[in-house]
Amino acid sequence: MFFKTQNSNNWIKCEKCKTIIFKQDLEENLYVCTKCNYHFVINAHYRIKITFDSFYELFKEIYPKDFLNFDDYSKKLKEDQEKTNLTDAIITGYGCLKGDINKYKVSVGIMDFNFRGGSMGSVVGEKIALISEYALKNDTPLIIFSSSGGARMQEGIISLMQMAKTISAIKLLNKNRIPFINIITHPTTGGVAASFVGIADIILSEIGALIGFAGQRVIEQTIKQKLPPDFQTAEFSLKYGLIDNIVHRHNIPNILSKFINSFYFYKK
Amino acid sequence: MEELWDLYEIEKFLDELDKKILTLRELKQKGQLVNPQELEILELKAQKIKEELFNNLHPYHRVQLSRHPKRPVFEDLINNVFEDFYELFGDRMGYNDFSIVGGLAKLNEYPVFILGHSKGKNTQDRIKRNYGMPNPEGFYKAIRVMEVANNFRTPLITVVDTPGAYPGDVAEQRGQFIAIAKAISKLFDLDIPVISLILSEGGSGGALALNVANFVVMLENAWYSVISPEGAASILYRDSSKAPLAAKQLKITSYDLLSLNIIDEIIKEPLQGAHKDLNYTFDNIKHTLIYYLKKALKLDNPKEHRFEKYRNIGIFDNLIKI
Numbered sequence: 001m002f003f004k005t006q007n008s009n010n011w012i013k014c015e016k017c018k019t020i021i022f023k024q025d026l027e028e029n030l031y032v033c034t035k036c037n038y039h040f041v042i043n044a045h046y047r048i049k050i051t052f053d054s055f056y057e058l059f060k061e062i063y064p065k066d067f068l069n070f071d072d073y074s075k076k077l078k079e080d081q082e083k084t085n086l087t088d089a090i091i092t093g094y095g096c097l098k099g100d101i102n103k104y105k106v107s108v109g110i111m112d113f114n115f116r117g118g119s120m121g122s123v124v125g126e127k128i129a130l131i132s133e134y135a136l137k138n139d140t141p142l143i144i145f146s147s148s149g150g151a152r153m154q155e156g157i158i159s160l161m162q163m164a165k166t167i168s169a170i171k172l173l174n175k176n177r178i179p180f181i182n183i184i185t186h187p188t189t190g191g192v193a194a195s196f197v198g199i200a201d202i203i204l205s206e207i208g209a210l211i212g213f214a215g216q217r218v219i220e221q222t223i224k225q226k227l228p229p230d231f232q233t234a235e236f237s238l239k240y241g242l243i244d245n246i247v248h249r250h251n252i253p254n255i256l257s258k259f260i261n262s263f264y265f266y267k268k
Numbered sequence: 269m270e271e272l273w274d275l276y277e278i279e280k281f282l283d284e285l286d287k288k289i290l291t292l293r294e295l296k297q298k299g300q301l302v303n304p305q306e307l308e309i310l311e312l313k314a315q316k317i318k319e320e321l322f323n324n325l326h327p328y329h330r331v332q333l334s335r336h337p338k339r340p341v342f343e344d345l346i347n348n349v350f351e352d353f354y355e356l357f358g359d360r361m362g363y364n365d366f367s368i369v370g371g372l373a374k375l376n377e378y379p380v381f382i383l384g385h386s387k388g389k390n391t392q393d394r395i396k397r398n399y400g401m402p403n404p405e406g407f408y409k410a411i412r413v414m415e416v417a418n419n420f421r422t423p424l425i426t427v428v429d430t431p432g433a434y435p436g437d438v439a440e441q442r443g444q445f446i447a448i449a450k451a452i453s454k455l456f457d458l459d460i461p462v463i464s465l466i467l468s469e470g471g472s473g474g475a476l477a478l479n480v481a482n483f484v485v486m487l488e489n490a491w492y493s494v495i496s497p498e499g500a501a502s503i504l505y506r507d508s509s510k511a512p513l514a515a516k517q518l519k520i521t522s523y524d525l526l527s528l529n530i531i532d533e534i535i536k537e538p539l540q541g542a543h544k545d546l547n548y549t550f551d552n553i554k555h556t557l558i559y560y561l562k563k564a565l566k567l568d569n570p571k572e573h574r575f576e577k578y579r580n581i582g583i584f585d586n587l588i589k590i
Contacts, residue, residue: 061587068519071504122582129579151472151494153503156519157530160472160494161581164452164480168578171456189445191494194473198449213444213473214435218499222435232440242443 014038016208030249039206039249041186043084044091044112047145051253055095055108059130064088064123066154073154080115088123089115089148092131094140097260098253104264106256107135109144113187118148120192121155125162128196132169132180141179141263142170143256146197150190163195170196179263181256184209184234184243202259203243205234206252211243272512275332278321279540285314322539325489327521328512331497333489334468338543340550341400342369342384342427342467348550349557350375350382356413365406367398367434370413375425375557381417383410383478384427384467400469401434404447407477411454418458423561426478429467431496433474451477456578459571461564463557466490466522466531480578482570483560484530486522487553488537492530493520530581532560 010023016038026033030050031040048055064087066074081087091110096103109131111118128144135142151159173180182200184193187210194213197203205211212232220227230236237243247255292307301307325333333339346353350373357364370383385402388394402410417424433444455462455478464481470492479492486492495503497515502508504517519525522534535552538545567573 061589063585063587065583065585067583068517070517122584126582126584153495153500153518155583156494157492157525157528158581158583160476160492161530161578163449163473163476164456164578165581167449167452168456168575171453171575191473193445194448195452196449198443198446199453211445212440213433213448214440218435219437219440223437225437227437231437236441240441240443242446 015040032249037207037248039186039208041113041147043114044086044110044145047110047185048091048095048108050249051098051145051256052095052108053098053100053103055093057091057093058134059092059127060087062087062123062126062130064121067158068154068156070154070156076116076154084112084115086112086115088127089113089118089120090124090127092127092134094134094138097257100253100257100260102261102264104257104260105138105140106260107131107138107140107142109142111145111147111185111192113147113149113185116152116154118146118192119150119152119159120148120162120166120195121152121159122162124148124152125159125165128166129169132173135178135180136172136176139178139267141181141260142173143181143183144196144200145183145185146188146192147185148188148190148192150192160191163191166196167199170199174199179259181259183247183252183256184211186210189213189215189232204245204247204252204255205237205243207234207246207248209234211237272326272328273321275329282314282318282540285310285317289314318539322541326512327491327515327524328497330489330521331491331511331515333541334487334491336541336543339468340542340546341387341389342429343386343389344546345384345427345467345550345553346373346382348546349554350380353382356416357409359405359409359412361405361408363403363405363409365398365403365409366396367400367402367430368406368409370410372422375554375561378558378561379422380561381413381420381422381424382427383413383417383424385430385474385478387429398434400430401432402430402474402477403434403436403439404442404444407433407447407451410451410478414451414454414458418460421460423461423463423564424458425557425561426462426464426481427467428464428470428475428479428492430471430474431469432471433477448473448477452480455480456571456574461561461567461570462574463560463564465535465553465557466492470520471496480574482564482567482573482577483532485533485535485556485560486525486531487535487542487549488522489541490522491515491520492525493518 017036184205387400497511500514
């Protein structure tokens with residue numbers, strides 16, 4: 001299953017416009033509402049399927065650990081691993097973008113919101129560091145699809161440090177002029193937005209994705225005002241110059257290919 | 269849930285007790301004390317209560333001490349730990365965020381740039397400084413000071429004391445997430461040694477933005493966490509009053525962070541907290557900073573040292589290496 005179904009039969013209700021859509025139509029439309037363009041949250045495996053012609057996973061051997069003995073974290077990890085068929089909230093690897101006639105190689109990280117809210121703990125941090133180093137060694141651009149509620153509470157201060165760690169990994173790419181594109185998918189907030197995402201060479205966002213640092217409830221409590229409905233959306237972020245562009249899910253491989261091809265065109 | 273004794277109530281009680289002891293001592297000196305034993309018993313009793321309570325502080329007591337109204341703030345350090353401070357104000361982008369303060373100073377004979385969150389000393393000042401919660405402009409101001417320090421080849425000492433980056437609508441509009449990421453990023457660019465002192469509150473990303481350093485030292489009763497205990501409690505238990513429980517779970521005290529290898533040293537505070545003996549606190553801070561400054565100055569390549577240090581933080585299983 002690639003998404004949260006409203007009911008288990010062949011009809012799915014759009015979470016935004018509430019239109020009932022035939023499941024097959026929705027699948028053919030890459031889980032974008034056929035009526036209102038609402039982008040359903042999709043999981044990492046499905047993202048790979050619709051974005052890459054070929055994909056090879058790397059660093060699957062890195063597993064999370066409940067080193068603080070935090071509440072029922074161990075249990076939750078196990079549940080999410082079974083539910084998502086993932087080891088943690090990110091898949092890393094390399095592949096070729098869909099439709100890229102030159103079949104250029106890109107290094108990739110894809111986060112999955114279904115695993116602990118896509119939160120970044122030691123495993124996400126380590127895998128982003130490893131895939132950056134892989135990109136550096138192989139001289140390939142890095143593409144990350146972010147989707148995260150922020151740093152993972154259950155790994156305490158070590159999670160906060162992953163912000164510094166992932167930034168340092170991207171800095172190595174900057175130093176060697178290896179491009180890094182981040183595609184924001186719904187939602188990307190907190191410590192993930194404020195680390196490697198925030199310093200990407202190019203930040204693109206899927207239609208309607210939420211982007212920001214602080215949570216809306218906290219902001220409303222602080223400023224004692226209601227926030228506008230478009231607050232922290234991709235459209236809001238584009239208006240204020242925080243991101244480079246908004247992309248429709250259908251166009252992502254094509255737009256990414258343009259940039260990847262520009263890099264390889266001049267690469268010796 | 270365990271009941272916490274009320275730190276502020278106990279402090280009030282102990283202050284009364286100390287006052288009483290002082291009066292009796294004065295009487296004794298004048299030779300007017302009728303029952304000298306009373307003084308002795310009282311002194312012993314006070315010391316015993318203090319040691320019993322304050323040697324076994326709950327993590328949330330430390331959080332309360334870190335927010336104590338009399339707790340020293342960055343401004344106090346500027347005047348008492350450092351000397352000869354000259355402030356640099358602007359972000360060069362149209363704003364001066366008072367929640368961040370930076371400039372050139374001296375630590376004994378060493379010129380250093382200092383940069384920290386500024387909470388303010390009185391209500392008016394606290395409002396002006398937004399209680400130490402920076403907007404994006406504050407982080408851009410911090411980046412400026414980092415760059416200047418680097419160009420002057422002078423070490424940077426950062427002082428962390430913030431509940432967190434300001435959670436405001438305009439802050440978001442101006443890209444709080446980008447500003448924080450850029451400040452962290454800038455600290456990796458610097459060729460100079462960076463030392464960071466966690467003074468009181470280390471609230472999440474807003475704290476980390478000044479904290480990427482070769483060496484990190486921390487006051488005994490300061491806290492540093494991925495999320496405030498109140499924030500964690502409201503997410504985990506849907507009840508922010510369970511903050512003490514969250515504080516314990518999150519492992520946010522100086523002792524926790526030392527055992528997790530996130531800090532290099534704990535700076536001791538007086539038994540009842542830093543504000544009870546300011547000179548003792550300032551002396552300890554000063555000696556520790558000088559020690560780590562000397563150590564950092566000996567590093568061959570402080571920049572490389574930071575890269576390596578942060579690259580290796582993380583606790584996980586590697587199935588191939590097991």
